[in-house]
Amino acid sequence: MMKMKKVAALLLVAGALSACSNADRFGNGDGPGAGGPGAGGIVPGSANDPRSAAYFQQTIGDRVLFPVDQSTLTDEARTVLAGQAQWLLQNTEYTARIEGHADEQGTREYNLALGARRANAVSEYLVSQGVSAARVNQVSYGKERPLEICSAESCYAQNRRSVTVVGGGIPTS
Amino acid sequence: MTHVLNITTRFFAFLMMLACATALSAQDRLRIELDNPRVEPVPLAIPSFVAENGAAQEYAAQIAQVVAADLVGTGLFRQVSQDAFISNITSFDAPVQYPDWRAINVEGLISGAVNVADDGRVSVKFRVYDIASGAELGSGLQLGGTTASWRRLAHKVADTVYSRITGEGPYFDSRVVYVSETGPKDNRRKRLAIMDYDGANLQFLTDSSSIVLAPRFSPTGDRVLYTSYETGQPQVYLLDVGSVQRRALHDESGAMTFAPRFGPNGSTVVYSASSGGNTDIFTVDLRTGARARLTSAPSIETAPGFSPDGTQIVFESDRSGSPQLYVMSATGGEARRISFGNGRYGTPVWSPRGDLIAFTKQNDGRFHIGVMRTDGSDERLLTVSFLDEGPTWSPNGRVIMFMRETSGADGQAALYSVDISGRNLRRVNTQGAGSDPAWSPLLP
Numbered sequence: 001m002m003k004m005k006k007v008a009a010l011l012l013v014a015g016a017l018s019a020c021s022n023a024d025r026f027g028n029g030d031g032p033g034a035g036g037p038g039a040g041g042i043v044p045g046s047a048n049d050p051r052s053a054a055y056f057q058q059t060i061g062d063r064v065l066f067p068v069d070q071s072t073l074t075d076e077a078r079t080v081l082a083g084q085a086q087w088l089l090q091n092t093e094y095t096a097r098i099e100g101h102a103d104e105q106g107t108r109e110y111n112l113a114l115g116a117r118r119a120n121a122v123s124e125y126l127v128s129q130g131v132s133a134a135r136v137n138q139v140s141y142g143k144e145r146p147l148e149i150c151s152a153e154s155c156y157a158q159n160r161r162s163v164t165v166v167g168g169g170i171p172t173s
Numbered sequence: 174m175t176h177v178l179n180i181t182t183r184f185f186a187f188l189m190m191l192a193c194a195t196a197l198s199a200q201d202r203l204r205i206e207l208d209n210p211r212v213e214p215v216p217l218a219i220p221s222f223v224a225e226n227g228a229a230q231e232y233a234a235q236i237a238q239v240v241a242a243d244l245v246g247t248g249l250f251r252q253v254s255q256d257a258f259i260s261n262i263t264s265f266d267a268p269v270q271y272p273d274w275r276a277i278n279v280e281g282l283i284s285g286a287v288n289v290a291d292d293g294r295v296s297v298k299f300r301v302y303d304i305a306s307g308a309e310l311g312s313g314l315q316l317g318g319t320t321a322s323w324r325r326l327a328h329k330v331a332d333t334v335y336s337r338i339t340g341e342g343p344y345f346d347s348r349v350v351y352v353s354e355t356g357p358k359d360n361r362r363k364r365l366a367i368m369d370y371d372g373a374n375l376q377f378l379t380d381s382s383s384i385v386l387a388p389r390f391s392p393t394g395d396r397v398l399y400t401s402y403e404t405g406q407p408q409v410y411l412l413d414v415g416s417v418q419r420r421a422l423h424d425e426s427g428a429m430t431f432a433p434r435f436g437p438n439g440s441t442v443v444y445s446a447s448s449g450g451n452t453d454i455f456t457v458d459l460r461t462g463a464r465a466r467l468t469s470a471p472s473i474e475t476a477p478g479f480s481p482d483g484t485q486i487v488f489e490s491d492r493s494g495s496p497q498l499y500v501m502s503a504t505g506g507e508a509r510r511i512s513f514g515n516g517r518y519g520t521p522v523w524s525p526r527g528d529l530i531a532f533t534k535q536n537d538g539r540f541h542i543g544v545m546r547t548d549g550s551d552e553r554l555l556t557v558s559f560l561d562e563g564p565t566w567s568p569n570g571r572v573i574m575f576m577r578e579t580s581g582a583d584g585q586a587a588l589y590s591v592d593i594s595g596r597n598l599r600r601v602n603t604q605g606a607g608s609d610p611a612w613s614p615l616l617p
Contacts, residue, residue: 069495071450104578107519107533107562108386108609109432109445110489110496112407113452113473116429120450139406140429140447144384149358151559151580 051091053166060087064122066160069106071117073125081122084164085129094166096131098122100140101147101163103156108142115140122162203281203303203310205249205339207571207594214251215338217244218279220262221255222297228289232320236287236297236327242371243331243345247572248597249338253279265298274304281310283334293319297326301334311337324373325616332615342569345370348613349565349574350388350397350414353377354586354606363608365399367414370567370612372602378417387563387609388412391435394613398422398433398442409433409444411459422457424464432475436503437483443467445475454488454505467505479503480523480547487511487521487530487547498532500547511549520563523547525614526570529593533562533575542575544593555595559584563608568615574601576608 047054056062061084064077073081088096100119102111119138127133148155205215219241224233244250259273265286274282285299298315302308314333318326325346332343353366362381365388368374378397379385386407388399397412404421409430412419422442423430433444440459445452454467454477468474472492479486480503487500493510496517501508512518516536523530527547534541534554540561545552560578567573571593578586586608588601601610 104560105535105538106517107476107489107496109476110473110491110519112429112431113445113447113475116447116452117450117473124450138450141384142407144361144386146359149582149584151582151584 053094056084056087056091056094056164056166060084062165063161063163065157066118066162068103068156068160069114071114071121073121077122078125081125082129085126085131088126088131088135088166089129091166092135093168095135095137095168096126097165097167098126098136098138099145099163099165100138101145101159101161102143103159104143104146104151105156106143111142112140115142118160118162122164126164202305203301203338207249207339207341207592214245214249215280216253216278217241217250217281217283218253218258218274218277219244219283220258222285222287222299223262223265225265225286225288229287229295232289232295232323233285233287236323236330237283237285239324239327239371240283240285240331240334243328244334246371246599247335248592248599250281253277265300269302271302271304271307274302279304281334281338283330285330289320295320295323295326297330299330299333301337324369328369328371341571343615344567344569344572346616347568348394348616349588349601349610350378350390350613351588351603351610352385352388352608353603354608355381358582358584365397365412366603366607367397368603370601372604375604378412378414379419387432387611389434389611390613392437392439392614394616396435396439397611398435398444400431400433407431409442411442422459432477434478436479437481441479441483441503443477443479443486445477454486456503465505467501468508476520478522481525481527487523489519489521498530498549511545511547512552513549514552522564522566524566524570525568528570531564531566531573533564542573542591544573553595555591555593556589556598561589563610565610565612567612574610574612576610578608 042049045052047058061080064080098119100115102114123136123138146159148158219237222233222237224230241252245252257277260270262284282302288296296317300313301310303310316326316329328345331345336343347370349370350367352363354361354363356362363385364381365378365385367376383401383403386400388397395414400407401410407429408423410419411422429447431445433442441456443456446455452473452475454474457464470492472490474490477486477488484503485500486503489496490499496519497510498512498518498521499508499510516534518532518534520533521530529544530547531544534543539557541554542556542561542564543554558577559580562576564573564575572590574590576586577589578584585606588603588607588610590601591598
């Protein structure tokens with residue numbers, strides 16, 4: 001429920017932002033969004049613009065999950081990350097910030113180190129797929145930024161994650 | 174017979190020259206051995222201190238109340254109600270009516286008097302009476318300070334009483350720096366706060382615009398190391414408590430740095446740095462900026478802390494496959510594992526007395542605060558809860574403060590303290606939620 005609300009809020013924000021920043025291009029008709037493959041009804045920067053951060057987050061998938069106290073990538077994680085790498089190779093104007101997170105089991109210091117391991121595992125995978133290391137940076141949040149806030153394994157599983165935040169992308173050409 | 178308190182520009186102390194102050198029985202009965210404490214708290218009478226002039230009125234009662242709160246808060250004493258008193262203390266120099274106090278089962282009596290001079294300086298004099306022995310315990314003492322520091326004067330009185338009765342070092346005149354928290358778990362706002370050990374005189378040291386973690390005092394208590402995300406990366410900062418000025422300690426590499434602690438010399442800082450997914454332990458000298466790498470294993474090495482003599486470092490590593498505690502030389506090199514019980518160990522902290530290491534332990538889905546000898550023997554768990562973490566020592570090495578967080582979406586962090594005996598678990602006063610406490614040394 002909480003999660004759905006958040007996604008809805010993000011969509012609203014993404015829509016509002018694109019409405020503001022892209023109004024001009026949308027209007028004059030020669031912007032890349034309008035000239036692109038989805039010219040019919042696609043709002044540039046919105047979740048149905050395949051070059052937008054919102055599309056990356058929702059359709060490609062911006063996060064992968066880890067087993068307890070592990071930083072090795074599961075097969076499922078590799079599939080998601082292969083998609084992320086492909087997207088980043090196509091959208092070279094974006095950089096990627098890899099955030100490593102841990103659940104609330106574990107001490108603050110250990111979880112910072114564990115989050116760093118997770119972020120690095122993701123970063124290395126993206127680079128192995130051809131993404132330039134210069135476009136990828138890492139940060140660990142340890143257990144400081146849980147996504148789900150109940151205290152049960154179902155929530156912990158969602159919090160043992162890395163999130164790839166794409167930014168710096170101004171799709172101008 | 175001399176009692177000497179630290180003399181600073183702000184405080185003065187001297188022995189009162191009292192004819193009767195010297196004869197001390199060798200068999201004081203007002204004694205508590207902390208390693209073998211009595212089961213029942215010792216009954217103390219702490220009447221309102223005598224106000225020696227009009228300006229002292231407002232301080233006399235409050236100082237006695239703070240003295241009583243400090244002593245009762247140890248769990249070693251209880252306060253006998255003023256309603257039960259047969260005689261009262263209306264003059265500091267009047268002879269004590271021992272039978273009147275024995276009749277109501279008082280074992281210790283603290284009498285005091287307060288004077289506020291025209292220049293605003295406060296003088297507090299006090300005496301401790303061992304009622305059963307019918308004699309003073311130690312000599313009368315006078316302390317002075319400013320009206321603004323009246324609580325410190327009260328803590329110093331209580332420290333003196335505590336030390337005379339237990340034979341232990343004092344700890345009430347101390348402060349705690351911690352992380353003040355607001356907001357839900359998934360959007361928690363954190364800022365550094367400092368307060369007296371009992372929660373009074375709260376002051377915020379940072380705003381809540383960036384995550385801040387795990388502040389640690391310098392050996393003199395005037396500076397604080399902590400970790401902040403203000404650049405977007407966790408990095409170590411040094412803050413001057415007096416001026417609230419801070420500076421970054423991280424180097425140009427932009428590596429994540431965290432878990433800093435001072436060495437006993439006040440200039441060496443040990444910390445963790447993480448790059449390429451690997452976390453190791455480093456030191457930096459605050460005077461020269463020189464850095465040294467102490468570990469270089471592919472495992473996680475973090476949460477380092479010095480022994481009080483500065484020769485060794487205890488830290489946490491998962492090199493064995495799970496987080497355990499290790500001790501190495503302060504210059505690095507071979508480390509020996511000291512934790513061997515079931516579960517995962519972290520955040521080791523050496524006692525200021527040098528005899529014990531406190532730690533966080535996870536086992537069977539529960540968290541504990543525990544202590545062990547520095548060779549890992551005699552492990553004792555002092556607490557258990559959903560999440561207990563991050564022990565810090567009282568200046569005398571007899572009490573541990575830590576963070577306890579409750580479970581679930583509404584879970585909140587709070588500060589708690591517990592004796593190293595495992596007794597007297599109690600919540601520490603904070604305004605709102607708090608985590609990551611660090612106890613200062615005794616104030617100068």
